[in-house]
Amino acid sequence: MTGRLTYRAALLWGLIAVTLILGIYGRDIAQALDMRWLVKYPSAWVIPFKNYITAAMKWLVEDAQLGPVAFTDITRAIAWMIEVPYDFVVSLLATGFLSGQGSSATVIVPAISWITVTAAVMALGHYCRDWPLALLVGGCFLYLAIFGQWDSAMVTLASVIIAVPIGAGGGLLIGIWAYRHPVGERVLSPILDLMQTIPIFAYLVPILFMFGFGPVSALVATIIYATPPMIRITTLALKGVDPEVVDFGRMAGSTPQQLMWRILVPSALKSIMVGVNQVIMLTLNMVIIASMIGAGGLGFDVLAALRRLDIGAGFEAGIAIVVLAIAVDRLSQAFAERAGQVVPSATGHNWFSRHKRTTLVLGLLVITFALGRIAPALQSYPDSQTITTGAFWDDVVRYLNINYFDTFEAIKVFFLTWFLLPIKRVLLGIPWPWAIAMLTLIGWRAGGVKLALLCGVLSALIVINGLWAKAMVTVYLCGASVIIATLIGVPLGVLAALNRRAGQVIGVFIDTLQTLPSFVYLIPVVMLFRVGDFTAMVAIVLCALAPAVRYAAHGVRSVSEDLIEAGRVSGCTNSQLLRLIRLPMALPEILLGINQTIMLALSMLVITALVGTRDLGQEVYIALTKADTGRGLVAGLAIAFIAIIADRLISASARGARIRFGMEKAR
Structure with a gap:
């Protein structure tokens, strides 16, 4: 056995040595043998899949029909179903309800005041858990107002409010379908792998073709990006339900629908809420990338700051995203915990005594709406009272550049010379047939024939x-x-x-x-x-x-x-x-x-x-x-x-x- 292990180790190190030698001298060897195609794949051998995909997308957008209905009619309908609630929520939280277009638009009904929104999230935090959580989320929203990020944060929050129910609800239904159909789950698994590993930038181009530039495209991209974890978690959560609970439901005469919605889903609800939390966090992760195709809010502020290399504004908007993410994350986690508990119902003689938090928020809504025109600070946080840290961050970077430029440059040159460029040279010098063979061999040693085929086929697809x-x-x-x-x-x-x-x-x-x-x-x-x-x-x-x-x-x-x-x-x-x-x-x-x-x-x-x-x-x-x-x-x-x-x-x-x-x- 020891001899066998020694032989395997020697073979492994031998292959590594050959790969390194080929990486260093591969170009010279290929040139000496007049076989440059070993290192540089000939353009004449390339299969133009990208041209086929571009042509297919053009046909889909311009000519595709489903009976009498054009494909573009379907995308317009989907866009309308997303745009209407999104515009409503943005108006409610950020812009107010307007009459007219562009610069001539006038506000008919103002947006919900910053005081009411802060009180509402505090009430939700107290409902989900306790006062410490209420104070934490209230402090987060107060931070957004004090540091001048309120309007952008509310636009971002509107995206979350629209994208999360669609992503979580769609993911739940697809996850249930995958649970009920094992063959469908096996088909779905590689699709989810691709959805989670293809960069979201690659989705943006076809989405732009189908939905145009604007917040709707950004929301569609966000939903595609955030839904796969919900599907996986839903399927795993349903599989994790105690079989005895399922058997009890069947013995009680439940139909398949009753078994799913009255037994399986409630039993797995706590785990499913983890999936909802993942959808929320991935939605917030997308806000900057989504701003590239028309989404506004904090993501657009960070992107604009990056383009201007304005470190202060970028940090402020980025920290605001973090603060908003913390508040929403803590609320969703607390709601998930509450969903898995049995909480006694509130008691009282009338609706108001049973719903004290809701009554308080509604009261604040009415008061701020009524007094907002007299006291604008009740409606919008005063600009004169906002704080900015932009100058501080700019000064920090300027100080570091002035005093430590040579040090930073020396570190950069050292890593480039002795670490990055040698790795780059070796990898670019390895002949592609040898690389495919090595990946196939490694796959076979690690996981057998199936993994070997997967490694070989996928690497070959990159080459061709x-x-x-x-x-x-x-x-x-x-x-x-x-x-x-x-x-x-x-x-x-x-x-x-x-x-x-x-x-x-x-x-x-x-x-x-x-x-x-x-x-x-x-x-x-x-x-x-x-x-x-x-x-x-x-x-x-x-x-x-x-x-x-x-x-x-x-x-x-x-x-x-x-x-x-x-x-x-x-x-x-x-x-x-x-x-x-x-x-x-x-x-x-x-x-x-x-x-x-x-x-x-x-x-x-x-x-x-x-x-x-x-x-x-x-x-x-x-x-x-x-x-x-x-x-x-x-x-x-x-x-x-x-x-x-x-x-x-x-x-x-x-x-x-x-x-x-x-x-x-x-x-």
Whole structure:
């Protein structure tokens, strides 16, 4: 057995050595053999899928008919069904109800006052849990008013109010369908994989074709992006319902509909509400990207600040998104907890005594509406009383640039010279036939024939679309970022697991990174390091660091205390316990954390295209600017293929590690 393992290890290291040699000297070898096609895929061999997709989209929008109904009639109907409630909610929260168009429009009925909205969310927080939650969400909304972000925040909140019910409701129904039809679930699973791994920028082009530029397109893109987790969580939650509860429902004579809506869904409601929470957070994640195709609100403010390189305005709008996300997240979590509890009904002689919170909010609504014209501060927070921190952030970046420019430049040059560019050179020099063969072999070793075929076919599809060079740049940038994120994140996760005080500090740091919108990272990084691959790497590391930390901490904390005690009895030092017991046993969780880090890094690539990268992300972004549907979707699919290959290989490796350590049985 030892000889067999030694042979496998020698073979593995031999293949790695050959790959590195080919990466370094591949171009020279191909040129010497007059076989340049080994490194650069010939354009004559490219299958123009992007042209086919563009033609299909043009036909769909211009000529497609479903009987007497044109496809554009269907999209207009969908747009109308979304636009009408959206306009109503925006009018209610932000603009007021207007008469007329453009600059000549006059306000007939003003929007709900900032005092009433703040009181309403506080009442909802008290209803869902307690006063501390009410004060937290009230403080968040008060922050939005004091820092001058109220109007933009209300436009963003209107998007959430419209997108979340559609995404959560649609996801619930599709999840129920998948639960009832196992074959349908198997068909749906790869579609959901693609939806979650294709960059959202790739969706934007066809959505623009079908729905035009404006908030409706932004809402459609947001719903597509936010719905898949709800579908998966719904299906898993229904499968997790106790079989005895289901059997009891059948014995009681329930019809399939009654069994689903009166037994299964209520029993799984707490888990389903986790899916609703995910829809909410992903909707807020989309606000900046959605602003590129016509959404207003805080996302547009961040995007405009990025274009102007206005770090102060960008940070203020970005922090406002975080504050709004915290309030909505805490409310949705509390509502989910309340949904899983039996709460006694309020008692009283009349409706007002039974609904004191609602009565208070309605009273404030009437008072502020009646007195708003006399005392405008009751209607809109006074501009003269707002606070801004924009100048502070601008001064901080200016100070750093003036005093530490040489230091930042030296760090940038060091990483480019000794880390980034060598990786890029090796990956771009590997012959594409060898790379496909290696991926197929790795897939076979990790997960058998099916995984080998998946890796081989997906990598070959990238090649025949003529995107191999850009895919290698994507892998280089993503891989370098993941290496740095892992080298920083895993030690931080181990420290957080072993030291409670350090864990609290690290937890706050990671929470901040996770809630800040991705675009916000770019502004200070660009100001300090200018545009280029190093800037993109820093932004990706900041975005992708959280899962590496969280999974490593969870893995180390999950190691059995019996194993730790056995190690201590055997005389192991703390260092030996960490090296020989904690880290090996936590390896499956650490691998899953790396997997999630890769997914986040790939999702960030399209955003980093704004700072000068030359990869698949840039291809998607260029397609968006040129409204080239085929180009955007093909490049987006290539990113999705890379994500799927990485996900399947790492998941198979994590499963193998669990089997080796006796944490899971081999099938």
